[in-house]
Amino acid sequence: MSQTEIKASSATLDRAAPYAFKKTMKPSTIIRWTLLFMGGILMIMPIVYLLSTSFKWSHEIYNLQIIPDEPTLDNYSFVLEDGRFYNWFFNSLIVAVSTTVSAVIFDSLVGYTLCKFKFKGKTFVFIAILSTLMIPTEMLIIPWYTMAVEFGWINSYWGIMFPGMMTAFGTFLMKQFFESVPDEFLEAARIDGLNEFQIWWSVAMPMVTPALSALAIFIFLGNWTAFIWPLIVTNDPQLYTLPVGLTTFSVEQSVEWELIMTGAALATIPTLIVFLVFQRYIIRGVVMTGLKG
Amino acid sequence: MANVILKKLTKAYGKTEVLHGIDLDVKDGEFVVFVGPSGCGKSTTLRLLAGLEEVTSGEIYIGDNMVNNLEPKERNIAMVFQNYAIYPHMSVRKNIGFGLRTSKLSKADREKRIDEVAEILSMTDLLERRPSQLSGGQRQRVAIGRAMVRDPSVFLFDEPLSNLDAQLRTQMRLEIKKLHQDIGTTIIFVTHDQVEAMTLADRIVIMKDGHIQQVGTPNEVYQTPKNMFVAQFIGAPSMNMLAGQLDGDGIKLNQSVKILARPKSDTKDVSIGIRPNALRIAEEGDEVLFEGTVSIIEPLGAEALIYVNLGYAEVIATVHGYVHPKPGEKVKLTAVKEEIHFFDSHSGDAIY
Structure with a gap:
């Protein structure tokens, strides 16, 4: 390397170094990362504490240290050996899967109809569906309960599931997503001889898989963690869902937090699986790949 | 089928x-x-x-x-x-x-x-x-x-x-x-x-x-x-269209310019249409149709489009791609009379 070249490259380094230093030390960067870090800690702490408690003995649970002095797996053995846990788990699974399948189908069917068809009263129907979003769940519980009593749905899977079988939020979400499906796809299928139901199922639905995945995750999580309504509509322990069942670990004199936390830790497993299965569909946006924009 | x-x-x-x-x-x-x-x-x-x-x-x-x-x-x-x-x-x-x-x-x-x-x-x-x-x-x-x-x-x-x-x-x-x-x-x-x-x-x-x-x-x-x-609409660039009036044996385009051709019609307000590729630079002995100054040139390779300002209108002519006048030059344009189209200025209908 010649003298001139060495001088030139060292000069480049001299210029580059202070720039790199400045870039990492920008105050806005520091503030941004600090806020993100704090947010991350806030989000993860309850989960860390839940997991930590599930490995503690009962006398240790009010000790806030994260790593237990004497970690134990006894809580997991107890919960998993208790037959009721499997029963609650199974009930939750039936409820969450059924409502998810139902809501995904009906929400997208109604959303598609509202989006792609012209008919009298369409706007009224849409506004009526949207307006139900403004009513808090607590206000709906009494009408739901009266309905469940009237139809004999107390202490039944159907009783737990029926309020979530179709959702206004899902209808709205799917309607908005179907807006992004160009009519030309549907018209092409119409010319190819498909009926309207076939067009919805084989053309429109595969194009909104990201929205369907997001909706499936929301609905599944909502129903998997639902507490108030399943508690109200069931009084038979055989029909308790997981969140309701876990409350039986608290008795009049004491609350067995370590068992509740263990049950809750086990209950997160299906939700994690659902998220991992569906999140790749959310990321993969497929709608525009068949079109020239 | x-x-x-x-x-x-x-x-x-x-x-x-x-x-x-x-x-x-x-x-x-x-x-x-x-x-x-x-x-x-x-x-x-x-x-x-x-x-x-x-x-x-x-x-x-x-x-x-x-x-x-x-x-x-x-x-x-x-x-x-x-x-x-x-x-x-x-x-x-x-x-x-x-x-x-x-x-x-x-x-x-x-x-x-x-x-x-x-x-x-x-x-x-x-x-x-x-x-x-x-x-x-x-x-x-x-x-x-x-x-x-x-x-x-x-x-x-x-x-x-x-x-x-x-x-x-x-x-x-x-x-x-x-x-x-x-x-x-x-x-x-x-x-x-x-x-x-x-x-x-x-x-x-x-x-x-x-x-x-x-x-x-x-x-x-x-x-x-x-x-x-x-x-x-048909033809690129578009046909040149110039509004005029029947006057004796021709069509008057302005006070001093008259095209010595007329349609078999008594409609007074007549427009003439000439496609750019029907116009060419007039040579010695050609009947001059338009006279004006080149304002813009668009080279297209084998040919070029010249925009000629006539004073009362602008026309486009397709000329040779390599040998053509420069902007600012004065040019005289001619065309075969059979290539001139006539239109009723009011209805827009062609007169044949």
């Missing part, structure tokens, strides 16, 4: 009528191109033909059947859309075979038909690919394949080349023309590009504001345009 007849076809959206009584007879096996500016009703006519929109009044016949009340699938037509509309979640094979789902063919016959179409379109190697792995031209070919596979009576093309770049558009244009020569099916093609219309069509239908302006072969509409709109 089938002929297509439109009788007094109208279409209205609410109280707004967008098509005002279209009459047209497309012969069996003919390649007809609808051309016109945006909003002229060409795509609406195509959609009515396809059954994607309801007819307000009038009749549509495909072959011997009136199809006004038939569903799109019952009309035995196939349509290729501007945005291709090929399904992104299906392979090329599934896309092409999609239209056969409702047919009564066996699976083996369906596969055979898909392979045949893929071979015609030189797509055999691409059958297992997804649309996202194809180029624009290949996607358009898949869309054409999906239309071909059902062996329809009529092909409808709705601006299928608009989204392709210039080179690919020329290539696909040739492919579509060759395809028509090979399969001979009736094709109705919509475009706003008059070059596409001229190069592809057996007959061109020129539309404006929901009316047909002229129907004719490419040569007919170019050489004998029915009115000023057709004259200026």
